[in-house]
Amino acid sequence: MMPERHLIARVVVVAVLLLTMAVAFVSHSALRSFEVELRPELEREASVVGGIGARTLQRAVELGVPFRGLSGLDEYLASLLTAQQGLSYVLLADAEGQRIASAGDGAASFSGLPAGTVPPERGGAVMRQLGGSYDAALPILEDGRIVGWMHVGISRERLDTVLNDTRWDVLIVLLVVLLATSEFLRFSLFRTVSAPVELVSRLQARLAAGDWTLRAQDNIVSEAGRVVRHLNVLVRRMNDRFDRLRWMATQTGAPSRAATVLDGVRQRLRFGVTAVQDGLGTGAASGRLPLFLFVFAEQLSTSFNPIYALELAGGQGGIIGAALPIVAFVAAVALFTPFGGSVVARRGPRDAMLIGLVPAALGHIGAALATDLTTFAIARGICGAGYAIVTIACQVHLAQEAPKGRVARSLGGFTAAVMTGAVCGTAIGAVLADRVGFRVTLTFSMVLVVLTTLLVLRNFVAGGGSEQKPMGLWRSARAAFSEPRFALLVLFAAIPAKVLLGGFIFFLAPLELRELGLSQAAIGRNIMLYGLCMLPAIVVGAWLTDRTGRGGLIIALAGVINGFALLLPLWLDRDMALPIAIIGTGLAQGLAAAPMLAIIPGLSLVRGAPNSAAMLSFLRLGERFGSVIGPPAAAALLALGSGQQTMLALGVISLATAIGYALSLAVQARRPGGAA
Amino acid sequence: MLQRRHILAAPASLLATPAVAQARPFRIMMLLTRGWEEACDGFRDHFAARRIPVELIVRDIATDMRLVPGLVQEVRQVRPDLVYVWGTGLAVAALGPWDAVDPSKHITGVPVVFNIVTDPVGNRLIRSNIDPGRPVTGTEYIASxxxxxxxxxxxxxxxxxxxxxxxxxxxxxxxxxxxxxxxxxxxxxxxxxxxxxxxxxxxxxxxxxxxxxxxxxxxxxxxxxxxxxxxxxxxxxxxxxxxxxxxxxxxxxxxxxxxxxxxxSRYYSVGAFTGYKAAQILRDGRAPESIPVETLTRMxxxxxxxxxxxxxxxxxxxxxxxxxxx
CATH class of the missing domain: 3.40.50.2300 (Response regulator)
Structure with missing residues (x-):
């Protein structure tokens, strides 16, 4: 790692740590205040329910029914218990605190109020904490004296559940803030520190090598910018002095001798200020922020797309109507991915991104203005076309800008930025839609796409198109898939990975978790484990690939891990096996993400293979195919057997394809000139 | 026992639109079994509350069924806009079976509403609750x-x-x-x-x-x-x-x-509900045979x-x- 990368990493870590501590402190304080606020609310609720229950009993006594002659108490208390959620018990005790009748599980550990307990002077309930419940006791009076107490217990578990949910919400917001902050910091530090320092290093190296011909971009606003400007002045002065020497040589009495000396100098040093200046370049890191922003914008609507579709259909669309915009988006992404690849190959990543951002922006604004389901589905399809072009352009950009020996880590950045954007966008989109509505959120997506366009215009360097003559889509596909390493990668790694993602993470796991009785929020948190585990795994997978150069092996290993994770129901209970399988899938898919992409640039160099943009687009197409067939495949398996059997079947598929891929690697390695 | 009660609660300018066109108060002949009680109050108050002018001609047989033929005769002479019949026995005697009406013994040619009547279908006053089968409707007051x-x-x-x-x-x-x-x-x-x-x-x-x-x-x-x-x-x-x-x-x-x-069923409420059905006939012009016989939904x-x-x-x-x- 170069020194400036160390610097960026340290700054990001320190900033994130400080931010974490600050947000954690604020969150902790907020949670404590929340508890302080919530407890009286629960006590009030217990008191109100107790009041309602006691009023009927009091009325009965006042109507002449003796307290000891009250009948139908069990039925009455049970009706009170079921009328209000969250009550742990409803109980009637006599003046000595002895239980007369009760309903609810929480009554088992009940102990009555001591004889002689006096109710509050202002009326209301006697409040106390009793075991795991808040107990509100209201007196029943007969002839002015207390003859009994009506007790209502509200379980503390409810408070704990609310607090727990809130803690998770705070944690998710914290995570989103941290991920977004690290993306912005990474970009900002690259533009203001890392890239200028690299520019200075490049200039120093050239000067040290005797090249005094080039000047650097001098509008950089930072300390490094000042150094750059000093170096520019130095270069100009040296060139001026050399010109002066040349002039002086012509004025001396021994011009031939002077010319010989100057020739000697010219052989060691090169002078002359050219028109071309060295700039900051685009850099891999600066490609991540536009990608992050773009994916963030796209994912803002993920949480409400089906609901918005149903709303536009006026309740007439049904499930098909709700799914139509999603299908249009996925289909457009699949159709336009190869097209995106050819645009990138012809025009370079910058132009391709700018081309792709136009339909994306139009799609978002079209979705915001849609008045019916069809228009909305078309708008989402247009978004999908833009998404296909932009993402493939970003992948190619990262591959091109990857420093030597860091291809996997650079491409891993692509998956990481997409995942980060997806996690942040989905979470924030739901909150935004809740507050400002669907249409404004979609308009905000469009604004973010415009911002992304400005970032690309400002920071991306034009060019980067392939010098190879374009082969045409069909020929490119044939050429790509006739390369066995590519075909095996797509068939045995890319497609199975996405089948598991779509089939297990997005389809089977939510259903199984719901079967376990988890709330929607808890299901969401469990599914989020996938993304959380994937992010660090991407970094590890990329690092291992760059370090060992055995990307293929890592992909196969990831498939095996994924397979074993899905076979866990063989050894563990479902409530344990499911979250661990989700974690395992996240880790495995994260590990394989970067090496899968990093293999492509090498394969594109093979004679007759299409350029890397085209190959990346076919890889993405394969992944899309896997994503599409995953859920119906899992559904079909589920229809044939249980959820656990479906998990096992998916696990076997993962293991089989991973072993198949590993064997194919071994076979290729034995061939002359083969490589793993 | 003969009584005449006039309910002219409001001046014509305050009447509801259909009633503005009403040339004279609706004449309702009330045939009672055992005198004026809460159901009759509810019936009367329904018109008063809606400022529908009605003239109530009240006849009470004081449980003496021998007076019924005379009442039927009087109805034929007076020709009121509507007849209100209170009680099962009186209704059976004055109206006869729905499918065997004898015009010489039973009330015919005038819309009828009955009140405080038990099992009107079983007592053959009407064909069914939904379709009375004759220009007679009314209310039931007993829960099943x-x-x-x-x-x-x-x-x-x-x-x-x-x-x-x-x-x-x-x-x-x-x-x-x-x-x-x-x-x-x-x-x-x-x-x-x-x-x-x-x-x-x-x-x-x-x-x-x-x-x-x-x-x-x-x-x-x-x-x-x-x-x-x-x-x-x-x-x-x-x-x-x-x-x-x-x-x-x-x-x-x-x-x-x-x-x-x-x-x-509270008698007063049942009476008011019967008044509502009478108003449908008198003010809204609905045919009594098209109005189902119902009971109050709240007991x-x-x-x-x-x-x-x-x-x-x-x-x-x-x-x-x-x-x-x-």
């Missing part, structure tokens, strides 16, 4: 026997029930028959003894109640019955003495006597707490949340 038995069980579950009734009244017989079908041998039927003139003898009531006590029944059920209503004070007091809890189908046994409980669960205390027969706490105590 099954609902009443469930309400009784909600107060206190039972195995045996006794019921006392006047065998001369078709409304009582009809309800008792339904109870028999539901309870079978667990129903002890106690018809009031008839005297030499084939009229029910009030002096036989205590003996009938004693039979119920000896049979150790859990409840004494009182169906809708004009004779028992007229002797309700004796009946309910005697039942208290014998520690027989009374569950009644009509309100007066609980409201104005010592009956313990009952699931009832009142009445409990007389003093009787509960005397019997030591207290209602369950849950019932007190919904019941109306008197």
């Amino acid at each position: 026997v099954e609902v009443q038995m469930r309400a009784m069980a909600r107060y206190r579950p039972f195995t045996r029930v006794a019921t006392i009734f006047n065998p001369n009244e078709s409304n009582s017989r009809s309800v008792v028959a339904q109870a028999r079908a539901l309870l079978g041998d667990n129903l002890l039927e106690l018809p009031v003894a008839l005297n030499a003139a084939r009229q029910p003898d009030p002096d036989s009531i205590p003996a009938a109640l004693m039979r119920a006590r000896q049979a150790d029944v859990d409840w004494l059920y009182i169906p809708p019955d004009t004779f028992l209503n007229n002797h309700r004070a004796l009946l309910t007091r005697e039942a208290l003495v014998l520690r027989l809890p009374i569950f009644a189908a009509t309100e007066r046994f609980v409201l104005f006597a010592d009956g313990l409980a009952g699931l009832v 009142s669960y009445l409990i007389r707490m003093e009787s509960a205390r005397q019997l030591h027969f207290y209602p369950p706490v849950g019932l007190l949340r919904t019941a109306e105590t008197v």
